[in-house]
Amino acid sequence: LPWHTTGKLSTNRVTSSCSRRAMPELLQFKDASSMRKYSRLQRQAGKRIALVPTMGYLHAGHMSLVQAATDRADIVIASIYVNPTQFSRNEDFGVYPKAREEDHRKLLAAGCAAVFEPASLYHPGTVSSDGAGDNANVVGAGEHVVGAHETFIQVEQLQKGLCGVSRPHFFRGVATIVAKLFNIVEPDVAVFGKKDYQQWRVICRMVRDLDFDVEVVGVATGREEDGMAMSSRNALLTPDNRQRAVCISQALKWAEEQISHREATPSGIQHEVTDRISTGGGRVDYVSVTDAENLQELKHFVSGQEVLVAVAAFFGSVRLIDNVVSVKQAG
Structure with a gap:
């Protein structure tokens, strides 16, 4: 990996034990500024960058996305962030499974160079929300906090059917968080699974309509031995x-x-x-x-x-x- 940590970037590292001679490391970024600096330095070095957005608790289906990314880019960055604005208060935001250390090991083994794992990507506002953190951004969790995040992206037609009927908040949250990740990481290519087929179509349309210079790749659904979709x-x-x-x-x-x-x-x-x-x-x-x-x-x-x-x-x-x-x- 053509990069060395300096005092200018806030990173942690996960080291693979598979080789003592060439010790691959997974760089970990917690804030948008250091993530963006790293990405821009890679681009300045002539590297092509791929982003694989995830919410963590990674399985073989996610690893197929990383593989597709490594086939298309020199540097693969995965994001792990359970996005509160695509959940409503009666959904499973609070119990979404997590396995941080295992996720990092899997990403490193699959060829990821870095992981972006922010605590939050939404401005909390100027008024205290009693330490609620990202829980305050779950749809319907409470009244809007003064000065908090209030800008959202909607793909008006493609979001309406299928999952949009029972989860009308969902694709607004998805489009917004993906746009934020694109602005932070500035990837050349972004890879998504087609199990979330409507999500993939929504993101493709957002990229087209808002002129993001990002190639969006859809990867076939990963399945268990009995045919069930990996999730x-x-x-x-x-x-x-x-x-x-x-x-x-x-x-x-x-x-x-x-x-x-x-x-x-x-x-x-x-x-x-x-x-x-x-x-x-x-x-x-x-x-x-x-x-x-x-x-x-x-x-x-x-x-x-x-x-x-x-x-x-x-x-x-x-x-x-x-x-x-x-x-x-x-x-």
Whole structure:
């Protein structure tokens, strides 16, 4: 790594024990200023920079994002930040799983050069919020604090359907935090997983509309051996609900086959996928069959069209999402 810590930058280091001769280190940045200085110095040295935004509790799916980033850049920076503005007060912000030291080891082993792990990315304001920290930025947690953060980005149309119906606050928070990360890290490329398909589309549209000079890469959903989509929230499932939740990927695989090779209608697929997940023990939030690019609900299929089938469902109190994209073949 062509970098040495000086007194001008606030960093910590995680060292790999895999080689005593060449000791790779993961630089850790806690504040926006030192993160930006590091990134700019790498750019001045002619390095191409990739950003992998995460909320931590990393799994193999996240590591596939890091791998995709290392294929496209010289320096890979991961961010770990549980963003409060994409949660409402009745959601799981307070119990989102964390494993900081293990996350750092995984990032180092996967080839990350640095991790950006701020305590908060929102200005707290001029009036005390009783030490609430980022909890005060959870949507609906309380009244706005005088002088606190109040600027948000909304992607007006793409945020409306799918997850935006039951979580209308979500994509405002996502777009805002990603824009802030882009402004701090100043990456050439940013890598996101397509499990959060609507999020990926929202970010692509924000980048286009606001002229960010960032290449946005989407990576296919990582899956467990039984087909279930990898997710940090899987750790919150009880063993029984973990077994039940595989019905989501099974229903989506059925839908993919129907669209690809057989006569089917969007409404028929929607109803059948809903039934299969409900019968499997889930409480369905939504099943949507949409155009894969503009996310508009479909009333019929057109040959050659890319179709998204997206699902959100609860198993116990844990909300899971998954999707497939399939191309409608000629009937």
